[in-house]
Amino acid sequence: MRPPQSNGPVLKHGTRDASYNDEEGTLKIYLRGRPVVLYAPTEVIPSYDVTKVAAPPQARLKLEWVYGYRGRDCRSNLYLLPTGEMLYFVAGVVVLYNVEEQTQRHYLGHTDDVKCMAIHPNKMLVATGQVAGHDSREGRPHIRVWNSVSLATIAVIGLGDFQGSVSCLSFSKSDGGNYIVAIDESNDHNISVWDWQKGDKGAKVTETKCSVDTVVAAEFHPLDRGSIVTCGKAHIAFWSLDNTGALYKRIGVFNNRDKPKYVTCVAFTQTGDVLSGDSNGSIIVWGRGTNTITRIVPKVHEGPIFTLCVLKGGSIVSGGGKDGMIKQMDSEFQPSGYEIQIAPHVGGVRTIAEGRGTQLLVGSTRNCILAGSFELGFNPVVMGHTEELWALAPHPSLSQFLTGAWDSIIQLWDATACSVVWSKDIGEQAQSATFSPDGQSVVIGCVSGKWLIMDADSREVVAAHTDGSEPIQVVSFSPNNELLAVGSRDNNIYVYQVGDNHKRYNRIGRCSGHSSFITHLDWSTDSQFLRSNSGDYEVLYWNAGVCRQITQPSKMRDTEWATQNCTLAFSSVGIWPESADGTDVNACCVSHSKTLLATADDFAKVKLYAFPASQPKSLCHTYGGHSSHVTNVTFLNDDARLISTGGKDTSVLQWKIL
Template identity: 55%
Template sequence: MPVPSYIQDINVAKSAPPPVEKLKLEWVYGYRGKDSRNNLFILPTGELIYFIAAVVVLYNVDEQIQRHYTGHNDDIKSLSIHPDKITVATGQVAGHDRREEKPHIRIWNSLSLQTLHVIGLGHFDRAISCIAFSKADGGQHLCAIDEANEHIMSIWQWQRESKLVEVKSSTDTVLACEFHPSERNTIVSCGKGHINFWIWDRTGITKKSGIYEKYDKPRFVNCIAFASNGDVMSGDSNGNIVIWGRGTNKIVHVLPNVHEGTVFTICTSNDGVFLSGGKDRCVIKWDVNYRKLASAKIDEVFGSIRTFGRGPGSQIVIGTTKNNILTGSFETKWTPIVYGHVEELWGLATHPTLHQFITAGFDKNIFLWDALEHSVVWFKSLPESAHSAAFHPNGKIVIVGLCNGRWLALELSSQQIVSSHSDGNEQVECLAFSPDGNSLAIGSRDNMIYVYSVTEDGQKYSRIGRCIGHSSYITHVDWSADGQVLQSNSGDYEILFWNKGNCKQIATTSQLRDIDWATSNCTLGFNVCGIWPDGADGTDVNACCRAPRAHNLLASGDDFGNVNLFKYPCYQPRANCHTFVGHSSHVTNVQFVNDDSKLLSTGGKDTSILQWNVSI
């Protein structure tokens, strides 16, 4: 690493202080509907409550305000609302935090966001797949099922944080559990190949499995709900709704083939009317006598119906398998109010002059977001999975790098592809325009950097050459302020420098010691070496970004779900920083908006986008 000439002495024993600025979570984009159930409710405050990554979101749609519960340190898998409609229980998987790294349940107040109880540290295995508050006794008890091999069901007196009883539930996957609303000692659970009816007291739990008799046993029982007369309703993978007699494990009625494919959710209301939704994207309304009253279908682009939330009057919110939340009624159309990516997310780029940003994911979708309005400007499906993105300095063109070696130039105003190129057949890892917009560098999984000249305001691209010399895949590139030199990092931790004109490596790095770099996206380099914690390997820090206007802050994202904020330059080893949590997966990218006021971060497999305010 060439050391700038103004650095006279480096004391490796000295630790640099953190910046005075800190981050505050402002907005969470996304929703976890792909693989989670029963996780969308409407509180008496009018707020939607749902989760993604390690954050529970309380979203007032009318006022466009979000609040966040951030007590968890890894993926939230389950959620339950107490009968008082204020107390909330959320369960998580095993986390990174040494003190609370085991799966556990947090019980908290949805008004104050204060944690009331932490339950089950050391009692659960892998994750909490289902939780439910009791109803008939006013919510004194909590049932939880974990993801151990035998899916242990336990019942807790949660206010005392004491476990009353536990039992092996099933060797197969358990998808849902609920207390009966009017019988104090009855619990129903369901999952792969089973529905079970449990009677419990302080001495133990007894189980009766549902008997299908003359009916075909489904591969999955996906959801349960309770009719107004106390009967149990279940929806299954055969497309049937099955009615089980109150207090029995026997079928009293079947609504056959009400959905094409799986019934994912059933939602009841106080008047006995209930809704069903499934893989066929249909919403069906039923009366208390199981007669169909109305039906509607949501658009294919939003995915299948995963769960319902009921609001005042006829309002319904729908969580979908493609991580969207829709609102509407049978009389109106279904409108998306929350969008999200569905597959792993790496591509992130911020607009050079506006508070807008692009995300590009493995789900083949790209979104243009407005960071002020917290909304989607547009979204577009691509022919292949996407991994990277970069804005042209004019703000009119965005480049998206795909996982098959292709890259596309899109015009922002029309969303039309104005140029398409291929460089090899491996993933486009990173993209960067020179400050004047006349050059484009493309870092590939094939160990090469492809350099293009750019004309016609970002509409036309001509390859200048290839930078050949790295012995592993390219991870990051930066341009010099004059657009004549490139620096690059690779998967085997090399730092190389290149002459743009001939694409040749610059071997004498001492002449580059005082070069002014336009960006600081390379995670390896003298000015960023302090972002690496002791004992880290070269893959633990995935991204970093310097504040584009003031050049005084440096943000990084790591494999532990952390977003870190340092002073820039950050060349002192063991530099102190402020660390912020919310992601549950590796943080794949971080980018400041053009005026340094906000930071965006993306979570890889948690598919979330977190927007942070930067303030003192």
């Protein structure tokens, strides 16, 4: 059924028609069939034309820095390039990070999460594989081959060929890198070999079922042409690719030996033997060209070995996923006396790569990258969150911002130094956060319904309150620093008086009237009023001091708002795409100069609009890099940068405003 129309010109706008009533100065839009009425400011009413298309802003965004790394569920995704840059990925971005010069470059060709990577024998070309994304057209799983110097894409392989995500990749070594082997993370875990240089899409040489069980690695043998090793749950397999392009498989024979539940990683000695690490903590040596065991080195680690790295000198370094140990042995598998445990809070060892000289690079299961050596120890050079990320708060006067995730970790970042200032485990899953206007206090809203007050300098939690048992979706101080609004998933907004230098908070009352959970809040610049949005697309207004709803929204049309965090407002109506579902836009934020409006959406995009975006058709600039939903955006104190957070991709992207 078509929604009823009001008077005035109607703009056909996907499934939501927008109509403007000249007499009342109201704009009506529909989200999921539900009418939302928004009031135009008095000065706008005479000249407002609903059919006008608003131009995009002059300003643009450029990705400046990427915080985070994907180590929790990906392997073999950390390398050192000849340029001196570390190569790794998080979300939909491949990062080339020069730690010494503190610079990053970014490959942005992917449309969704990158899941695996491989380096060509020439050490210049890179292949990366992506997941099956949310967008059936753009997010199809495929492989991209690109140049790490120019960042130019050379080939896009397998669009439409892969059922699931591309989970493992390797270039052939003995023939100079003519072929790529890939594993498709589908039910049959198909293995395919590609002549990647044929045209710009490559050509599939062969494809066959690999294993009914999970496959975690696929590697071309460095010395034997056409030889591939795969491993995973309860198996290791040795493949031969013959001249006709057929693949032949021999399963590794464990005989009566203690067969591991998982063969977790493979590497190759300089003489061509195959090494496998497993869930028993053992290293098994498989004779070159055979599928039989020549040696077992038992109990190297407690728990699984997640990575094996054969160094240039022939010695072998292993990393434990559970015990967090890095151990070195000589080429005869005798302990060299070198072993070290990485700090427990960074997780287990996920992958190890050889750096310069005696340096090693270590990727951890808690999304950190460490650099160091056995002699000097290991220090984190990349920090990240490990679980869904929602809380984001800019510092009011410094180029710093705070993030909080469901991993219970709160981190303060410095945008100019591009580094973590501090990191703290608060023991509660974080959902929302805000700084007080004077920068002295941080309030963190938690998933449990608790909210914590933290002293920004000492990082001590000075008080804790609980409002309901649902997540605290939004926390916001009034501009005059005297009131705090706490918006909950229980449909209520709780208002507190701030006293005793942010150490005491007294509840004034509760704003109840929403019929769904609170999603966004804005304070008026005079600290008297609140504007709120809810999960069922309501826009309500409140007298904050007495927690009473203002039932005539038309009275609020000329109120000046300190922020523009409400996604549903007259000045942000243009951020809703055609045929929008009300959950499509997760967050929006206006610059301090009140000229730009940025949004975070469910299609992995950050968008930049001119503010106000009060035309239903407002043009914008669109930026990728995240995968899954982008949960939050904020401008930093001087409007020089924008920060965006990815939900499940756990990444934080820092954009320079040009």
